[in-house]
Amino acid sequence: MGWDNALLLSLITDTLMLTWIVVPAVLLGIVVGAIPGFSAQNTLIILLPLTLTMDINVALAFMVSLYCATHLGGGIPAILVNMPGTGGAAATTLDGYQMTLKGKAQQALVLCFVASTVGGLVTSVATVALLPYLAQLGLYLRSVEMVAVMVFGLVLIAAIAADDPLKGIIAGFFGLMIGAIGTDHIYGTPRAAFGFLELYDGVPLVPALIGLFAISEAFSMMERSTVVPRSSVVDTKAQWADTLEGLRLSLKYWWLTIWTSFVGLLIGVVPGAGASIASFVAYQQARMFSKTPEEFGKGFAPGVVAPESANNGVTSGTLVPLMAIGVPGGSTAAVMMVVLQYHGIVLGPRLFIESPDIAYGIFFSMTLSYIVMIFTILPLARYMSQVVLIPTKILVPLILSLTIVGAFANREYVFDMGLALVFGVIGYIARKTNYHVTAILIGVILGPLFEQYLLRSLRIGQGDLTILFSSTTANVLWAFVVLSVLLPWLRGKQQERQRKNLQDRAPTALTGDQA
């Protein structure tokens, strides 16, 4: 399974020849990634007539570079305005936005950029080397295991991100329920569509993303005059010293960057379990192995490094099942699949034998795009943190109007603009009452896939639910689900007991002193 030197050399030279398309794709990707709702798949869909006319290698290089750059761009609004540009950047808000509130927006951005580019670069190089082996992993996860993986992902999000795990799990299952709207997979019968034809295909993800994150955040943001409190506005001014400090911190957490990017890579290989889950899993793992877990969520640098590195690690992983078994790992991969099929490329294990230039070339293009990103994004970091200084009375109308228009772009239904507004109101209420909006969104995203795998499992088990506990891998995952619920609860109880003990001791000590 070694590398053919001639093929390797030709892949490297062919990829370098594509730099002309990679550079504009990276710049465009960073910009669209930074606009919540105007994500990679949206842009790729709008640009489909353009990519279909391109040569297949050029089209793939363009799409992959844009896709990777949006993952980096998505972290920018997550850090600056608590509004992830892409679902994968949702975990970045937890510490990234806290750093902005502390006046460390510039450092957070540099951490995000370095973690993203290094994480993406390392995993794309590793994927090229490990591709034939990685492709096997997806084959071990059948429908039963996939149901367990998805519940595990949702519960993790609730346990990690929400202040109240029960509220988080309710939010996640509410999302799954919303994701179940639309026609069923077998008979095409509409369910809970409120009589709207536009919902027969299910709840579109773009309006849900825009509403739950962008619009609800804008509604909350208008209670303040600027994105950050006035007291920290002076500190958020971009300085070269902050950029250098961000670089120093990035070097300090180099090992975290590497291993969390591999967490992203492994999760990305699992179809459906994309950047959103990977970034939260990486965040939780980073917190679990940290010497100071209590610092997470308060503007702690590793809280930015781990999710950003992981969501860029996913970019390589998500393409593995697409290339190796013909199953797109995410919505962007699905768009790429359309383009590949248009050009007559048959995806699957034989792709590596019949068209190695395409199968491996896509990962070489990815590597090149991350190298380009290193040189383009760092000089820009100084100026991007200035966004927080825009008064909210300008920023809120800007976010609301642009994102609502963005909701139209995907399916070209005015209905989707209204739907984004409805999700915006639900998201605002959820934010105000601590029902985690990310958990709702992940539920909506996973809903259709969850149904697909659940139904497949139930059909195999002839309607018997115990089929879900019939495999060892699934049972291990179910055990993790139970642990994910119980551990935070037990830890909370323990902390409560310790607090009570301290309170009980304090008056005794005081009485003793007085005596």
Next chain:
Amino acid sequence: MSVDVSRTLKQRRKAQLGADLIIPVLAAGFTLYYLISSFNLVWEARANGTVVGVTLLVLIAIQVARVVVQLRNGTGSLGFGDFAQWTPAQGQRLMLIAALIVFVMTIPWLGTTLGLFAVMLAAMWILGVRSPATLLGVAVGVSATVYIVFIVLLGARFPAGPIENGLAPLFGGGI
């Protein structure tokens, strides 16, 4: 007097549990609608909704039980907190929602560019911008950027109105 003040402070300190129940009530309502409306369908069409819906209803029941316990302990009230208070921000938020609804309803006729211009103008006015230069500058800037980048350069098929159709012979992008 001091008794009244301490009573008010105590009430303020209590968790506002009514607001905590908005999402569970919405979720439970939607779940029941889902289960009832799909009751007569084949089991394959009901299976997912039933598994997820029943789990959700159980979780909501636990949350309601927690609220009842807090109410009994006197640590919470059924108040709605910020939602029930009429603040200037609350008024602005409702006016913004109204403006956005009008925007969505009229965009098929006004088109993206004119619609964006109008909604930007209205939203900034609602949020307190009074400078004509800022109002016009930002609204024109945003709508023109969207028109040039998305409609003319990227060819996005956003709703077309008088501006898109009028400029279509020059730049394309109309109906």
